[in-house]
Amino acid sequence: MNQGGEGRGKKDKSDISGIVFLISITVLYVLLYLVLPEKTTKALNASGSVFLSIVPVLLLVIFLMGFLNHFLRPKWVRKHLGEGSGAKGWSLAIATGILSHGPIYIWFPVLKDMREHGMGNGLIAAFIYNRAIKLPLLPVMIYYFGLLFVSVLMVLMVAASIVQGLVVERLMDAERMQ
Amino acid sequence: MKGNGMNGNGKKDNPSLGESYFKAVKSFSKALPMLIGVVLLIGLFNAFITKEMIASVFTGNTLGDTFVGALIGSLTAGNPITSYIIGGELLDEGVSLFAVTSFMVAWVTVGTIQLPAEAAILGKRFAVIRNALSFIFAILVSILTVAIMGVIQ
Numbered sequence: 209m210n211q212g213g214e215g216r217g218k219k220d221k222s223d224i225s226g227i228v229f230l231i232s233i234t235v236l237y238v239l240l241y242l243v244l245p246e247k248t249t250k251a252l253n254a255s256g257s258v259f260l261s262i263v264p265v266l267l268l269v270i271f272l273m274g275f276l277n278h279f280l281r282p283k284w285v286r287k288h289l290g291e292g293s294g295a296k297g298w299s300l301a302i303a304t305g306i307l308s309h310g311p312i313y314i315w316f317p318v319l320k321d322m323r324e325h326g327m328g329n330g331l332i333a334a335f336i337y338n339r340a341i342k343l344p345l346l347p348v349m350i351y352y353f354g355l356l357f358v359s360v361l362m363v364l365m366v367a368a369s370i371v372q373g374l375v376v377e378r379l380m381d382a383e384r385m386q
Numbered sequence: 387m388k389g390n391g392m393n394g395n396g397k398k399d400n401p402s403l404g405e406s407y408f409k410a411v412k413s414f415s416k417a418l419p420m421l422i423g424v425v426l427l428i429g430l431f432n433a434f435i436t437k438e439m440i441a442s443v444f445t446g447n448t449l450g451d452t453f454v455g456a457l458i459g460s461l462t463a464g465n466p467i468t469s470y471i472i473g474g475e476l477l478d479e480g481v482s483l484f485a486v487t488s489f490m491v492a493w494v495t496v497g498t499i500q501l502p503a504e505a506a507i508l509g510k511r512f513a514v515i516r517n518a519l520s521f522i523f524a525i526l527v528s529i530l531t532v533a534i535m536g537v538i539q
Contacts, residue, residue, distance in 0.1 A: 225420070226416065226417065226420035226503075226506055227419045229420055229503075230419040230422055230426075233427060234426075237430075247433050250433040251426075251429040251432065252426075252429060254429040254432040255429025255430075258425050259425050262425070266414075270411060273409075273413060273414060274403070274407035274409075274410035275406075277401065277405075277406035277407075278401065278402075278403050278406035312500065313421055313424050316417065316507040317413055317414050317417045317507060319507075320413075323508070329512060333512075333519075336516065337520065340466075340495045345466055345467055348467055348470055352473065353470075356538065357535060360534050360535060360538070361491075361531045364527045364531055364534075365527060368527050372516070372519045372520065375515075375519055376515055376519065379511075379515050380511065380515070
């Protein structure tokens with residue numbers, strides 16, 4: 209599933225890898241339960257809480273994916289979020305990264321769809337990096353570390369996201385050239 | 387955003403809303419086993435790794451602790467608030483701000499636990515490059531942040 213144009217065989221393999229991964233984790237839980245039943249039950253309860261908390265975001269993500277499939281045209285995505293989309297593309301990736309909610313792994317399918325529509329790898333990396341900036345949680349961080357620290361850190365993280373995006377783009381391009 | 391309904395090959399390029407949502411649900415359901423696996427791993431982490439375990443790995447060497455902070459942050463997962471709270475407690479226990487910053491930045495930017503999901507959905511090469519760079523940037527960002535703080539204050 210690296211790029212949109214990869215073969216069916218590789219797609220099948222990555223579809224199966226999710227199931228294999230889930231089975232492996234389930235087996236791990238069963239083994240741990242045999243040794244440490246209390247802690248494993250606690251882990252399962254914690255997972256249940258995490259899952260319940262992400263359900264609204266999961267629904268939002270499915271809604272967004274359907275919306276993107278219907279309304280977004282590859283030409284539009286390539287122009288505004290493709291490689292060479294310039295400052296506008298970077299600004300859009302950074303802003304949407306900061307404003308998006310929920311755990312990052314929920315957003316991977318959306319980003320995959322966006323890439324298939326023409327979004328550049330660098331902007332995908334920048335989006336993911338900026339998800340580290342959680343606006344609603346900033347007051348908590350300020351409480352612990354102070355306004356100056358948080359301000360400097362946030363500016364540097366946005367800058368780092370751009371540098372990282374550029375490096376990712378370069379390295380992914382190098383693979384495509386080979 | 388929408389085209390004229392036909393692509394360059396003369397094929398219809400704007401599926402109906404129903405088809406779009408069917409495709410979205412199908413695409414998402416393929417990613418679901420991986421996502422559930424990641425959630426279960428996060429549960430294991432929450433139950434088995436304590437704050438005391440995290441605090442015990444810092445030695446007092448600033449450079450080494452910055453690296454260790456990024457490493458521990460990379461291996462952990464969960465709500466960022468948890469990393470702020472642990473970070474605040476680590477500071478109180480005398481761990482350097484360099485180490486605490488790299489720990490918190492890596493916590494939210496490096497995803498070792500969700501790496502299998504990222505690799506399966508976005509590609510192995512992309513996931514490895516992005517996470518490796520995020521690890522390096524966690525260290526660089528922490529050094530720069532504390533250095534800039536030192537200059538400003």
